[in-house]
Amino acid sequence: MAAGGDEVKVEVVDVFEQQVIARDQEHRIPFLLLRDKLSRELRVPIGSCERLAIQIALQQQLVARPLTHDLALRLLDRLSGRLERVVVDESTAESTHATLHVNSPNGPLTMEARPGDAIALALRAEVPIFVSENLLVGESEDSPS
16 A cells, blocks of 8 residues: 555546547547545546446446456456455556455455456455545545544
């Protein structure tokens, strides 16, 4: 976890696209919006495939064949493991990182993951999603500490 931050439970608001113009080219970058109960938010850039996987999970759409995230959870289950929670725990100008917290027959395990993949897994497994508090923005500076 990033230094100095407690974990705060968040909900997935939705996935969006942001239009960016770079070198006279228009690009659409998908991002995920996470929000806590105090309305603090974290915007996380994700890939197009993760965007689709998250949208399918949010809308509870049925797909004819399991997607990669469904397969990962089935594999974890077959190995007697269970995803317990996901933590988005580090963000820099270049990237954002998440950690999967897994309960296994050999004890608790953690594994780094891209946030889009981690959240797609969490939504399918119906487990909580947390963010390091120091990554959330939007709290008034006048709020009591």
